[in-house]
Amino acid sequence: MIGITSMGAYIPYRRISRAIIAREWGRRALKGERSVANSDEDCITMSVEAAMNCLRSIERSATDGFYFASTSAPYKEKSNAGLAATACDLKDDIITADFANSLRAGTSALKAALDLVSTGTVKNVLVAAADCRSGYPKSDQEQLIGDGAASLAVGGSNVIASFEAFYAVNNEIVDIWRNPEDTYIRTGESRFIMEQGYNLSMKKVVDGILKKTGLKPQDFKKIVLSAPDLRANLGVAKKCGFEPAQVQDALMTEVGNCGTAQPLMLLIAALEEAQPGDLILLAAYGNGADAFIFKATEKIKESAGASSLKKYLHTKTSLPSYTKYLSFRGLLEGEPGEPFRTLPSNAPYWRDQKGILRFYGSKCKKCGESVFPIQRICNGCGAKDEYEEMACAEKTARMFTYTIDNLAGRSDDPTIVQSVVDADDGTRFYMLMTDCDTTEAKIGMEVEFTFRRIYEGADFHNYFWKCRPVRKGGE
């Protein structure tokens, strides 16, 4: 049996009410709010967080593939999958691949992973999809889009949802697109693109997979449809013969349409509620459509809550202004600050990736002192090259001291909480705190680690780990 073995989701902490966006343009607000990636987040960091959640319930060392999907990846040329896989601390002898450009890239990656595992050449593939797209200021898309990531592990044992069927249709249509130089999404005339694009292809693919399998709408517990707006998915479901209660809520009023990640995130939402034996139909749009049928197994009961989707849905804070939203996305550039004085370069960034990306410190075999980053000579006892490498990403820690630094900030993030935190095993870290209100900083507060973008030194993206307050949800 091949199928999904684990799930992980990620939704950024920041949300913005659509009413705040609409007010700036003097137009009617769409319902609800949308998620907004922090200024230090991008598709790599979001997919890493989703994939790390996915990896909590499966064997990291048994993962031998990583597929990354996004239409808004930070690198246009260079492996994004390889970068995310490294930050997830996956082993080196794995297959990595980037899926891009199409809004179906997430489901393309999922299908490719299922196919790859079915060949038997690899056993477990992690799929991670993330998007961080921008609609034109004043457009509906600006309000409808959300930022987020989802990750699914595909394998042949301990399957929580078995892969039952697949069907796809192609539909060449210029409906939603971005040219290479475009920051914003372009859209065709709305009635045309909905009728001849989304509605047409989605109905075709759902009808097609039902016909192919001989299944009927009432055989399904849930139909999961990617959703470009607040109601089109309900229309397609109805036309295909499904009841409204069968339609998976698309999280459009909480998160928004997070592109390639959306179908996977919604599948996770459906599986979080599924009982053994439940059939789920997933269909995703992108100039054509992909459809899948999954069946929940007995193991589904053990996976409840593991994806962290609900935790993220309830862990949020509202951006106070549209200006802040624009600045987070780099659309409104503030006055440049002083340049950074210690510029990185390609070689040390590559050489130090065990610390920078994989977040390893060292533990002295002689005296037991644990430090980050890796030290060849122990500061505690002087032992040379007698240490074991120590993974730090999953540690939790407490604030030892901090400062709220106005000088280190830039327009995107004017106030930086410089933090020194102690892990439970005594390892000490200096890092920046993110996803926080600066007034939250307190000695003794519990923090966890999250992979973030630091800056664009040497004209490439420099990532490292930050800390953030541990939130139990609902805060």
Next chain:
Amino acid sequence: MTIKDKVAIAGAGCSKFGERWDCGFSDLVIESSSEALKDAGIGLEDVQACFVGQLVQPLTGVGASTVFDALKLKGIPVIRNENWCTSGTVALIEASMAVASGCYDIVMAIGVEKLKDSGYPGLGAGRGMNQVYEARRTAPGSFGLIATRYFQQYGLTMEEGKALIGKIAVKNHHNGSLSPRAHFHNEITLEDVLKAPIIAYPLGLYDCCGNSDGSACVIVMNPDLARKYREDPIYIKGFGMAADPLLPNARPNFSWTSFDALVKSSAQAYKMAGITDPRHEIDLAEVHDCFSITELAIYEDFGFSPRGRARDDIESGFFELTGGLPVNSDGGLKCFGHPVGASGLRMAYEVYKQLQGKVDNPKRQIRNVSRGLAHTFGGAPQVSALVILGNEKG
């Protein structure tokens, strides 16, 4: 081994500190060295070796070239160090060892920095050991971490803590107002300190030192020769320098309220100078008040105040000009300014003048002084360096 009385300072000079838009790097070097040479009664041609303290500015100036080119020093050793904020002190230590070794009789130590030509008002972000981890590290941010922790360890509320360190800033501004060559001359009140914009909480604007241009220069000689040039040479009584590896923010169990580099460097210097009770045996001290909290930490790590009790001494005025141990009589880094490589030698200049009774403004001349200390502290990771000077042999 000790250097005590083996080397004497026979001349010293200090440029005006501040925003020296009027002059370049060479002008600063010429300004301080001309005063030092005149004070010693020698010419440039008498200098046998030169040690330079200069951290980074101007960025194009690497090696000691900028200094020897400015002064047209020909055919002699010119050696530069860039040991963070201690560079000026280290240049003086190197010059002293060069004389004590017997290799040279007349050596120049000069420190200089032209920070204001960088095009930016501050030192900027990005310090420490790693370009990525520490891309957003700033100087105020690094020292703010000490303040937060000190307040926590000694049970001070943020408000109490800020008021405590604020008194150090008020003191140094008062002293600076009496120093013609200081960057700032304004007296401030505690209210000013507490109302000032926050730079790196809990540190506000007045907790941070000036970002300045400046240069200072000292001529060291063997003591017998020095006495031929002047009646009142000042003797090197001891020095200390200590490094403190592994960034404090990576070091398990590091307290953040006491620094090994401070404790160990001062212990070395006290031992050389034969000092066992620094609180009573040191008559004045110039210490590294890059931030008000740093001066507080130094009071305790140098043994000026008992551990955890600096508060009592700050509140009693012990470190003021009229107190038992005046600290930063010229305004310190806070007010005199901090052209990084020059600062250690500027401090030596003040101590030298105080010990001779020749301070440029009699209002800050401290009476009956015989031993003074000049200290700088930098990093990260930390390095601390100090020299102890005396106006009598023995």
